Amino acid sequence: MLRWMFAALLALPPTLAPARAEEPWPSRPITILGGFPNGAGTDIYARKLAEPLSRALGQPVVVDNRSGAGGNIASDAVAKAKPDGYLFLLGTAGTHAINPGLYRSLPFDALRDVTHVTLLGDVPNVLLVNPEKRPQYRSCSDLLAAARARPGTLNYSSTGNGASTHLAAAQFAAATGIELIHVPYRGQPGAMSALLAGDVDLFFNQTGPSIGPVRQGQVRALGTSTLAPVQALQGVPTIAAACNLPGFETSTWYGLFAPPGLPSAIQARMNAEIGRILSTPKFRQWLVEAQGITPPADLTPEGFRRIHERDIGRWGEIVRQSGASVD
Numbered sequence: 311m312l313r314w315m316f317a318a319l320l321a322l323p324p325t326l327a328p329a330r331a332e333e334p335w336p337s338r339p340i341t342i343l344g345g346f347p348n349g350a351g352t353d354i355y356a357r358k359l360a361e362p363l364s365r366a367l368g369q370p371v372v373v374d375n376r377s378g379a380g381g382n383i384a385s386d387a388v389a390k391a392k393p394d395g396y397l398f399l400l401g402t403a404g405t406h407a408i409n410p411g412l413y414r415s416l417p418f419d420a421l422r423d424v425t426h427v428t429l430l431g432d433v434p435n436v437l438l439v440n441p442e443k444r445p446q447y448r449s450c451s452d453l454l455a456a457a458r459a460r461p462g463t464l465n466y467s468s469t470g471n472g473a474s475t476h477l478a479a480a481q482f483a484a485a486t487g488i489e490l491i492h493v494p495y496r497g498q499p500g501a502m503s504a505l506l507a508g509d510v511d512l513f514f515n516q517t518g519p520s521i522g523p524v525r526q527g528q529v530r531a532l533g534t535s536t537l538a539p540v541q542a543l544q545g546v547p548t549i550a551a552a553c554n555l556p557g558f559e560t561s562t563w564y565g566l567f568a569p570p571g572l573p574s575a576i577q578a579r580m581n582a583e584i585g586r587i588l589s590t591p592k593f594r595q596w597l598v599e600a601q602g603i604t605p606p607a608d609l610t611p612e613g614f615r616r617i618h619e620r621d622i623g624r625w626g627e628i629v630r631q632s633g634a635s636v637d
Contacts, residue, residue, distance in 0.1 A: 335395050335576055339370040342566075343388055343399045345381025346469070347497040351433065351518040355564055355603075356400045358596065359430075359587065366583040377497060380470050380636065381405035382416065389418035393569040395576040398427065403562035403621055404474045411626035412472035413636050421619060425572035428581045429614040430564040430588070431603040435478040435514045435535040437549060441527070443508030450532045450552040453512065457488040465491035467501035467510040472634040474562045475501065477625075478514040478535055480632040485555050505529060516562075517542060517602030534602075535560045542602040563621075564603075565614055577611060585609045 342360060344352045353375055360371040376384040381404060388399040406420045439447040447453045457464045468476035471494045483490045493510055495501040498519050505513040506528060514535070521542050523529045533549035534540045537559050550558040566584065568577065587593050588605055597603045608614070629635075 335579075336367050336369040338396065339372055340367065340395070341372045341374050341397050343384045343397060344373060344375040345377060345384035345399070345401070345405055346375060347377045347499055348375055349519065350375075350377075350469075350498045351516045351601075352400050352402060352564060354518050354601070355430065358593075359400075359584070362587045362590075362593070363583060366587065380409055380412070380472060382409060382413070385409075385420070386417045388567060388569055389423035391569040393425065393571040393573070395568070395572065395580075397569065398580070399424075399567040400430070401565055401567045402433075402474070403625065404472075406565075406567070406618060407562075407621035407625045408472060408474060408477065408629060410622055411629040412634055421622060423570050425568040425570055425577055426611040426614040426618065427566040427568055427572075427577055428584050428609050428611065429606040429617060430566060430584075431597055431601075431605055432561050432563050433474075433603055434517050434540060434561040435475060436517050436520050436524070436540070436543065436546070436602075437482070437532045437535075438505060438513045438515055438520060438524070438529045439511065439532060440505055440508055441530040444511060447511075447530070447532070450547075450549065453532060454486055454488060454553065457486075457490065462489040462491065464488075464511045465493050466512045466514065467504040468492060468494050468514070469498050469501050470494050470496060471636055472629060472632075474560075475514050475516065476634065477628055477632055478560045479512070480634070481560050481628065482514065482549065482553075482558075484631070485558055486553060518600075521600065521602060540602045542599050563606075563617065565618070581609065581611055 342356045344356050346352050356373045360373055364371040384399060385405050388397060391397045410420045466479045495504060501513055504510045517540060524531045531543055531546040533547055533552040535549055539548055550556055594605055597605055
């Protein structure tokens, strides 16, 4: 009898066979991939987020950076990964809104080949100079006067051709009518090192990795790219005010993506856990006071997608006007 029952069970159609219990998520470590070097703003944010997220999910959250090609290497890896909830990407407006207009060909679709999990914050830039190497630049007016007196001689570093740090400077040059020479580097550490060494005159860096050098006196902040002053940079005016450019603003965002097709239950869980972390006073204080990042007003995946879709068009026009392109 038992032999007959076993044979009958094996003969059942697949739809009638007993279902195997699904593995609970998460049951192993999760990786957040970044597209820029260690020490970049994305790396700083991902590592800060990983600790409380590990506690919330009950599994280690590991940060892995695969830099190169303006963040496209990491973005492509996530776009083609299995959507099982164990690989995410800390992406930016640069990787997913600027790059589609900057690169003539991408191996992935920046809007379709992702699952939107949550926006992580708005990230402004800050105009930096070296007070030791360029002591004459004490204000934006000083910088503009020098640029106009010697057209085409001042240069600036960026984190890469077409990066937000490049386009912020290009927007600034266009708004003020000055000529600046672009010197791209591979990532934030190289661009900042060039400023500290006196190899360049200025650098439009993101606020997060700039705050420490500003407070230590290594660099001087002449203005922030926001309409309101940045709380983390007390006493630093906005570029709009310091440079007499009413309405001047340029900032980007960080956001968490997953591979396309991520199960909605995992998307909802990650969104909820990160939302709780970002709403805690301790984490918000770190964002605002230590990084100069504005917490997102809308944490929903739908809100993130709307901003992403809008910014592909907005940044595409800025890229076109700047003339930047990458083969």
